[in-house]
Amino acid sequence: MTAKILVVDDVSSNVKLLEARLKAEYYTVIVAHDGEEAMDLVAKQQPDIILLDIMMPKMNGFEVCKKLKNDPLTTHIPIIMVTALHDTHDKVQGINAGADDFLTKPIDETALSARIKSLTRLKMVIDELRLRGETNAEIGGVSGMDYSNQIFDANILVIDEDVFQAEQIYNVLKQRFRSIKILNDPIEALKVGIEGNYNLIISDMQFSKTDGLRLCSEFRSKVETRYTPILILSEDYDRSNLVKALDVGANDYLTVPLDESELIARVNLQVKRKRYQDALRMNLFNNAEMSVKDPLTNCYNRRYFDAHLKNIVKDSVEKDRRLSLMILDIDYFKKVNDDFGHSAGDELLKQIQKRISENIRVTDLLARFGGEEFVVVMPDTNVLDAFAVAERIREIIAIEPFTLLDKSITHSVTVSIGIAEMQKSDLDNIKKFIIRADRYLYKAKNSGRNRVVTS
Template sequence: MQGTILVIDGVSTNRIVLKVQLTAACFQVLQADSMSAAIELMAGNRPDLILTAMTLPDGDAGAVKAALSRMPQLADVPMIALSTSNDRGTRIKALSAGIDEVLPQPVDDMILQARIRSLLRMRMQDEDLHMREDGVPSFVMPMTGATVTAAPRPDTSVALVCHDLPTAQKWKSRLAGSVGYNLRAYNVDAIQDLMRTPVPDVIVIELNEQSAGMALRLLADLRARISTRDSVVIAVPNPADATIAAEALDRGAHDVLHCGFQVDELALRISTQLHHRQRAEMIRANLRNGYRAAMEDPMTGLYNRRYARPFLEQVAREACTTGETFAVMVADLDHFKRINDQHGHPVGDAVLVEAARRLKAQLRGCDLLARIGGEEFMVVMPGIHPSEAATTATRLCNAISTTPFDAPGCDAPLAVTVSVGAVVSTPDGHVASGDEMFAAADRALYDAKHAGRNQALVKGPQRSAAA
């Protein structure tokens, strides 16, 4: 089955007809004859989409949507309302209430099926984002309702793409009085202009009888390109055509005005789609922040051990393939506990941040510097000659020891030193694993500490017994 659809209609004949249509399309169908019966049914069954009559024995489609909005587990279920009247006022009222689509009865099966596919596709994308977001719950900042429903940015741009430029200019003029967006007019073959950075946030495409084929190809192209894949695409068959509208939805349009160009409806659909896009962007930003928090040290901004160890293993595998040598270093600030004990942890934190900055300044862009412990750092340097690695290790020591550290709350600068243990892979065809290289660097660090600290010690990797 493709999903579960709940049909709500007080007329049994209508429910039967819809069940036959939807079952033939491999959907599982639940039925309710009233709003109260539907809410009771949904207490134990979570549908993927709701298909409801506009008028019900104990309410209407707007009341159903309002009831669902108070139920967190059902608030985001897409809804299509079927109306016996196809007037603009009824449609606008329903869309304003949060209903995703309004279709006239008797419903055209082609446009109904396409709309269902489109809404379910968008729902699956949303759920995928939410599932990924749930994967890092301890790192994700909660989103407030006020933030999610914030108005679109003042610089939001909307491109109106029509069969000819005069029509696009006419649409722009009519729409300008209803929205505060930056409107731009294009004809359908001006794709180079449309793709120029910054790309529009919303692209409205006219599906004219003369250019529907070209416009549909453009629609599919826009949805496939990296630069425009996050742009909202709204199709407008002009004049209204159910077949073309269904094709536009199946080509990836986020929304369609199946009744043709109407200013107030287009303005409403643009606003709704921008809010959907904004929420998706916020979830993606939360994900990026969450993954970054999982891999970065919040104090120094360096990568942490969780990121560094897989990075080291990847460098080791690549070195095995290319034959290049690489270096691993472990650096530890000397007598750091004394700084915390004598001056307090805020001073110690300031020293760590400055030490991280100084160490990073000595490395190449391709090198990794990670904080892997309290005052311990790891360096991974891919594709480096042993002599260059030894020079770098000495530079790291000098970067810390030559200039005292100014720290807030200290009367005088603090003298700080660092010990570095380094190991370079051998160029003889044998490449030690990342774990072996790290262990060898850690032993070199121990020897540097034992030899008096404030120095770098470079050694070769010790092969495992299995080697």
């Protein structure tokens, strides 16, 4: 997961330290030493994230943040404001200026890594939403950005045995959000969280009945809460468990005792992220223009795929990012139609689409390519990572039999998959990109089926 990060600070030693830390995690780093230079660089290079110091000459961080957030061309870029330790006034002013997140000096490495990773994921979702909005506009569809920018009616679940702390969180959030539910029992909270369709789950790390890490892992493993942001509460000194929590699926953390302005900022960020993801799914499954959807499987059709792939390729080239594409074909699909009828074949296609969609990212593009073929476009993904995703999908389809025609038929199914990564030579003719993946698909077919083949 790569990102281009703009570091803005007038102190050279601060810039060098942040630059070294970020480059060590393989991010691309550009730097500015004052507000005016930062504005110029943002316009020219469109970074994915901005790390913005507050105290600078010519134009302070608040002014820069406000201008960027008021500009339609840059409002979508996440901004992390760097503040002095425990300076609540700066944080409140930063929220009012539009800041998405905060880091306090001296900057902790765990905090820096967690914030950057969380915002990078958010930016990927925003970029894909904007890109699909452009494609929808080209072919007469609609965008989900309006929905994604509304967060006041968010549904938030707080899980905490500390009654005083839970009440503090409730009192802060009730001023900004419509529905806040507090639960003290983590076992009950797991059931409620899965059934409740929450926009955010806030959970403590310590419980008497269960391990907070286990609870986080359980939420992340369920289909219903796989994309629900999880914000954990952690003691300052509990670094080892904090890193583990981020590894098992937590999106971000807050240290206790809680800072109210930081709580608001982190909750705003995670709820926005969930709304952006929801908006992408609304585009995928509920697009107003039926002409872009396959009526049987409810995923995008070939017409939309052809139009959107051009935008994805253009975006990947501009950002110098990898791009992979997989084509999946159902093995012996004709035999299903011949043995059980076309109704069974239609039901199988719908169930295959469901299994694929549950095992790819919200930013990936899934479309019905034609007949019994599906295609998945994976931005910011190299061929090795794409192979791992494809192998997971192949295995999930092969292991669990499909029940067709009102549970009267149980049928084992496999798929063959071909994968290609975009090359420079594909830029002149995108069809070559598709043809290469198609060639690997037929190689998988000819070498025994139920396998993944790539270069």
